[in-house]
């Protein structure tokens with residue numbers, strides 16, 4: 001009998017290329033200077049609360065939330081504030097960064113450990129610790145913990161469906177206890193009685209480790225693990241909700257509309273560290289991969305570490321002359337970098353270094369109307385028609401085609417035999433609609 005893993009409709013199966021799945025997490029050195037972005041989350045940038053010349057301890061608050069939807073920033077090291085400068089971010093823009101020069105003195109401050117916290121105390125701790133969605137979205141987690149109505153499920157995303165990336169897999173394997181504890185605390189704070197951790201079927205060791213920790217109902221929350229079919233984009237929010245609960249988030253709706261809150265396994269880990277160890281979010285696990293990475297693997301990296309330093313430490317015998325493409329994130333949804341000036345932020349899950357072969361872009365040819373992009377789109381959109389409407393700047397048609405429901409997962413571009421740049425066209429179409437003030 002074939003075991004049916006939980007999954008969603010449509011999607012695709014890119015080669016997983018999880019070459020670093022067995023590489024244990026190791027801590028990367030701290031660079032000579034850290035550049036802490038004040039905008040590494042959705043919402044208002046953080047506001048500096050230190051001045052040039054100040055001494056700071058590891059764990060000290062250096063940026064206060066800039067609004068209701070915002071997140072705090074803390075120093076990962078003890079050192080001195082050298083400046084507050086504008087620098088490139090990994091998402092392509094620029095923002096203010098606090099520059100910290102480590103002094104090697106190891107001064108550290110931490111928050112008191114929470115003993116038997118109330119849900120409100122957990123929420124407040126999550127806010128104090130500057131925790132955001134670490135799977136890529138960067139939404140401030142404390143805001144998510146106050147849904148309009150009591151959720152039934154807190155879903156924790158351990159799918160890690162993007163090719164190459166393996167840091168969540170290692171975190172679940174090596175730190176399962178903390179991940180499960182964090183999932184429990186998150187569910188408790190949000191008011192859900194059940195937490196479900198979804199793990200893709202190609203991560204058997206991680207699944208077994210998580211399953212072994214899912215015992216008891218401490219805080220009145222039962223935590224369960226579920227195996228998901230390995231398929232892209234299994235970790236997308238709406239697809240995960242359907243796979244784990246069978247509920248469909250309505251178009252334009254949120255998981256909360258069907259009684260769910262979703263967060264990522266790394267976020268759960270960070271919540272446990274903040275509540276049980278008093279640590280604010282100052283480092284994260286990330287994968288270094290791609291054929292041009294000399295020392296591929298999974299690393300704990302201090303927030304604010306420049307990408308150039310990560311490259312330096314993991315280049316090994318490889319030459320930068322053979323580097324054709326650098327991606328922050330996975331190859332399906334990640335952001336190509338024009339250089340290595342940006343710094344590691346709370347949402348930096350990987351840095352991929354590709355040579356000619358992996359980066360090869362095929363020239364687009366005429367659409368052959370095969371319909372593959374339509375058959376595979378997990379949101380049941382018609383990417384072929386959206387591209388046509390985008391090229392014709394037909395905004396009315398774009399709205400009829402629900403272009404705003406596209407989550408830019410990249411499936412359509414990936415499966416297109418004509419290599420049409422569909423996601424690029426969709427991004428432009430969404431931008432046009434936004435500027436015009438429209439969109440469903």
Ligand code: SF4
Pocket residue numbers: 376377378379380381382383405406407408409410411412413422423426
């Ligand atoms: S149209 Fe959007 S949601 Fe559909 S496959 Fe393409 S990128 Fe993904």
Ligand code: SF4
Pocket residue numbers: 366367368369370371372373374383384415416417418419420
């Ligand atoms: S997959 Fe490509 S070639 Fe096929 S219908 Fe879509 S855009 Fe056209």
